[in-house]
Amino acid sequence: MxxxxxxxxxxxxxxxxxxxxxxxxxxxxxxxxxxxxxxxxxxxxxxxxxxxxxxxxxxLFTLFGSIKMTNTLFDLELNMKQVGFVFIAYLIFLSTVDNVIDFLVKHIIGENLFYLIFLLLIRTFILHMIGLIIGIQQTSSFIIAGVVSFIIFLIETYAILRKGAKEET
CATH class of the missing domain: 1.10.287 (Helix Hairpins)
Incomplete structure (x- = not known):
């Protein structure tokens, strides 16, 4: 915190x-x-x-909270130092490389549900790899990557649905 x-x-x-x-x-x-x-x-x-x-x-609090919540909820036994490293690494990825991937996928696939699902899978894979590079156990890394990616997926789905609802009115 x-x-x-x-x-x-x-x-x-x-x-x-x-x-x-x-x-x-x-x-x-x-x-x-x-x-x-x-x-x-x-x-x-x-x-x-x-x-x-x-x-x-x-x-920032959403990202950190989702990592901390996942650690507590699934009893992953990560110490605060590891949670901090994961947070910083995820933050760097999500504010740099993720934007490039998002841009490329959006222009290749278009903005639809398949685009969001594809981004969910790509983010889960890359965040899992980041966790493994940091030195987190494979299962813990995959669970945290999946939860963080899913939360981002939900936020982006809400934003797209809200944007679509505004365009209809």
Missing amino acids: KLVISITVIIFVLLFSVLFGWMLISEKKEDKLNRSSILGLTIAAFFLALLITLVLGIG
């Missing part, structure tokens, strides 16, 4: 710094910079960074 909170705080600090710097440069170009505008920029950057961090934090 400390790991997720630490990552979330780091994301907030980085976002706040980037947003504040970007807004400050924008104000300097327009020659509107004074003391009251710096306070306004700080408040605006704070709330924008907070909003983005909340969205990313929910995703």
Whole structure:
């Protein structure tokens, strides 16, 4: 849990710094910079960074929670160090390579149920391989990979169904 909170705080600090710097440069170009505008920029950057961090934090807690829940529910006997390694490795995969795979599969197959099932299988396989590389037992790695992939599958299915319902109205 400390790991997720630490990552979330780091994301907030980085976002706040980037947003504040970007807004400050924008104000300097327009020659509107004074003391009251710096306070306004700080408040605006704070709330924008907070909003983005909340969205990313929910995703981080979902990923970490699903790994931790699977460990507890199936009594996989992973210690917190292993859970942390799995979390970081899955996070890196899901934020980099997974997007490329998603893009390729979407353009080859199209956006339908088969696309989601195919992604579920690919994610399960790759996340299982990541778990094995980290050094988790084969059964534990497969169970965690399956649960995390299935949760992502459910979220994406909901998003596609919701998008379809909005297009019908």
